[in-house]
Amino acid sequence: MTIEVIDLKLADLVVPPSVAKYDERYVYEHLRRYHARRKSLPSVAVTCDGGHLVLTRRYQYVALARELGLTQIRAVLEGVTFRELEQRAIPGVIGRVPDEEIEPQALPSVEMTSHLVFFKTAPDPATAAQIERRFRELFQTSLAAYPDEAGKHDFVARVDLTGPCLEFDYPTPTSHEWQRAYLTFLISISTELAPIATVQGGRFGW
Numbered sequence: 001m002t003i004e005v006i007d008l009k010l011a012d013l014v015v016p017p018s019v020a021k022y023d024e025r026y027v028y029e030h031l032r033r034y035h036a037r038r039k040s041l042p043s044v045a046v047t048c049d050g051g052h053l054v055l056t057r058r059y060q061y062v063a064l065a066r067e068l069g070l071t072q073i074r075a076v077l078e079g080v081t082f083r084e085l086e087q088r089a090i091p092g093v094i095g096r097v098p099d100e101e102i103e104p105q106a107l108p109s110v111e112m113t114s115h116l117v118f119f120k121t122a123p124d125p126a127t128a129a130q131i132e133r134r135f136r137e138l139f140q141t142s143l144a145a146y147p148d149e150a151g152k153h154d155f156v157a158r159v160d161l162t163g164p165c166l167e168f169d170y171p172t173p174t175s176h177e178w179q180r181a182y183l184t185f186l187i188s189i190s191t192e193l194a195p196i197a198t199v200q201g202g203r204f205g206w
Contacts, residue, residue: 006077046077131166131194
């Protein structure tokens with residue numbers, strides 16, 4: 001079955017009370033801080049009750065979109081086709097997203113990525129400095145394998161002890177091998193220096 005994705009107007013989206021619940025795998029406040037720095041949100045899922053678009057999954061991203069002042073969001077269709085929405089003139093449908101935009105694409109070997117790591121308790125200044133140093137060493141060393149990127153970017157991180165969190169933007173390798181190595185690195189930070197609460201808004205170790 002072909003997956004169809006649409007852009008829709010948030011004002012016309014019906015959110016049933018049974019769906020208006022936050023996913024416990026995330027900490028909403030952390031997720032909000034992470035996505036406030038990005039230009040887009042993940043897709044949600046919707047169906048149609050015959051006259052309206054109805055949310056079925058991923059309520060937290062609808063809540064975030066509204067809080068961030070967005071007027072539209074992308075959604076995967078469930079139990080209904082775009083053609084049927086058109087035939088019924090369902091309000092709020094902006095348009096169908098072209099297949100080439102949603103089909104898996106070959107990822108670049110390195111891409112600029114936002115990183116946000118929240119800790120369970122605030123590390124002391126010396127520990128915070130050590131955490132930042134270890135992140136800098138990891139990412140700068142990781143780019144050594146990519147001559148076109150190595151040396152072109154400054155590692156600028158900010159440890160917010162009131163968060164408490166560490167946030168930064170930096171070119172990141174996209175390979176599965178590097179992602180596994182990064183997870184191992186995060187586990188070492190969490191066990192050796194400061195317990196991690198969330199990464200990119202998702203509970204760490206869930």
